[in-house]
Amino acid sequence: PTKLRVSEAFLDAQVGEKVRIQGWVRSFRPQKQNLFLHVNDGSSLKSLQVIAPAAMNDPLLGFGCAVEVRGILKKSPHSKQPVELEAEQIWVIGECNPDFPFKIKERHSLEYIRQFLHLRCRTNAFSSLLRIRSEATAAVHSYFKNNGFLLVHTPTITSNDCEGAGELFQVEPPGTTFANEGSFFSVPVYLTVSGQLHLEVMSGAFPRVYTFGPTFRAENSQSRRHLAEFFMVEAEISFTESIEDLTKVWKSAFTAKIVINCYPKSYIFLSPLHLKDTLDDMLRKSFPVITYTEAIDILKRSSETFTFPTDWGCDLMTEHEKFLVKHCGNIPVFVTDYPHDLKPFYARDNQDHPKHTAAAVDLLVPGVGELSGGSLREERLDLLRSRLGECGLEDTYSWYLDLRRFGSVPHGGFGLGFERYLQCILGVDNIKDVIPFPRFSHSCLL
Ligand code: 4AD
Numbered sequence: 001p002t003k004l005r006v007s008e009a010f011l012d013a014q015v016g017e018k019v020r021i022q023g024w025v026r027s028f029r030p031q032k033q034n035l036f037l038h039v040n041d042g043s044s045l046k047s048l049q050v051i052a053p054a055a056m057n058d059p060l061l062g063f064g065c066a067v068e069v070r071g072i073l074k075k076s077p078h079s080k081q082p083v084e085l086e087a088e089q090i091w092v093i094g095e096c097n098p099d100f101p102f103k104i105k106e107r108h109s110l111e112y113i114r115q116f117l118h119l120r121c122r123t124n125a126f127s128s129l130l131r132i133r134s135e136a137t138a139a140v141h142s143y144f145k146n147n148g149f150l151l152v153h154t155p156t157i158t159s160n161d162c163e164g165a166g167e168l169f170q171v172e173p174p175g176t177t178f179a180n181e182g183s184f185f186s187v188p189v190y191l192t193v194s195g196q197l198h199l200e201v202m203s204g205a206f207p208r209v210y211t212f213g214p215t216f217r218a219e220n221s222q223s224r225r226h227l228a229e230f231f232m233v234e235a236e237i238s239f240t241e242s243i244e245d246l247t248k249v250w251k252s253a254f255t256a257k258i259v260i261n262c263y264p265k266s267y268i269f270l271s272p273l274h275l276k277d278t279l280d281d282m283l284r285k286s287f288p289v290i291t292y293t294e295a296i297d298i299l300k301r302s303s304e305t306f307t308f309p310t311d312w313g314c315d316l317m318t319e320h321e322k323f324l325v326k327h328c329g330n331i332p333v334f335v336t337d338y339p340h341d342l343k344p345f346y347a348r349d350n351q352d353h354p355k356h357t358a359a360a361v362d363l364l365v366p367g368v369g370e371l372s373g374g375s376l377r378e379e380r381l382d383l384l385r386s387r388l389g390e391c392g393l394e395d396t397y398s399w400y401l402d403l404r405r406f407g408s409v410p411h412g413g414f415g416l417g418f419e420r421y422l423q424c425i426l427g428v429d430n431i432k433d434v435i436p437f438p439r440f441s442h443s444c445l446l
């Protein structure tokens with residue numbers, strides 16, 4: 001008999017035919033005369049009901065085991081499922097030990113299933129997340145392709161610390177000393193913290209470029225929004241002269257109908273569908289833009305008690321970011337013009353501002369806080385050179401200065417944490433639940 005994917009069984013075309021399916025038992029009800037099972041093969045979230053005479057019961061058969069079933073596909077008399085498989089033979093391909101941590105018909109919390117990183121893809125909740133993540137990945141690429149961006153594969157191994165925050169993982173083959181001489185590349189190299197500088201290289205020849213790949217930060221944080229390995233979507237746009245130009249593209253990328261299409265079916269296993277309406281609503285609104293200085297004023301005037309005090313010049317913490325989002329009506333908000341000293345060397349100096357600020361912007365969103373950071377880049381050779389000089393980086397970045405010596409143009413870009421994006425649009429509390437294999441301090445299982 002033809003092998004059928006379970007999703008194909010629902011297309012009606014094979015009704016009346018002898019078929020075989022292979023999958024995992026998702027429910028199992030032995031009754032006096034008949035056995036009823038639901039088999040799912042991962043081709044969609046749907047399971048196919050299988051009916052077999054009670055005599056076909058096998059002691060190895062049960063929830064979680066892998067089976068092959070052969071039989072006739074029939075129209076079902078029940079309205080709930082259009083078709084069912086009348087089994088002629090059932091083989092247990094792989095039995096399921098009773099220690100299997102997930103129980104039939106139980107809705108386990110994401111927290112519970114996270115204890116079993118190697119097994120959690122077998123639950124509806126996590127497999128739904130994986131499906132949405134896969135759809136969203138494809139949608140990111142299609143957004144950028146449709147909007148004239150060139151995809152650049154930026155390197156994973158690099159000798160620069162783009163963000164200058166020192167949160168680097170150093171890379172060497174086992175057994176090498178980390179001294180420069182005799183090391184593999186002859187210079188210290190790291191896993192990338194951002195592909196921005198490589199994108200800036202490319203924006204000397206292409207007007208719009210982007211990259212989307214894994215990024216690494218040795219941040220010793222146990223928070224619900226930090227990972228040691230996360231995926232970042234980064235875009236860089238040449239001939240961008242103002243923050244308004246930048247936020248326009250930024251907002252359109254964020255609000256692209258990335259996940260909406262795959263929402264209804266998969267999302268039902270995650271949280272209430274009303275969140276989709278809230279999301280649709282939120283994405284239609286225009287996002288407020290406030291300056292960092294205004295943000296500090298708002299925080300200082302509020303009656304909220306914060307763990308960390310705020311003052312002009314201090315970085316915004318998650319609690320502040322979340323407060324600002326609420327204050328602005330629980331929709332995404334752009335915060336612009338941060339103190340120059342808080343931002344990396346590449347951020348463009350706002351020389352004409354009374355306070356020393358840079359043309360750097362963060363996008364803060366409900367539930368998460370900072371989702372995305374970007375800036376106009378310092379395109380003026382003299383200013384960049386003196387900034388790099390202050391940081392003692394002029395030699396390290398001589399190639400970067402070259403970009404300003406040979407046909408420099410105003411440009412800017414942003415980087416968006418893909419997991420935080422998924423957290424925001426799906427209302428998922430913990431970042432570890434939106435990535436297949438989370439890596440964070442003291443944890444690199446599998
Ligand atoms: O704000 P960040 O550090 O900005 C950059 O790296 C720029 N070079 C990007 C650019 O302009 N091309 O990081 C960008 C985003 C953050 O806003 C956050 O969403 C995410 O990356 N991010 C993390 N996500 C998960 N775990 C971490 N440890 C993260 N660190 C940053």
Ligand code: MG
Pocket residue numbers: 362370372373
């Ligand atoms: Mg940032």
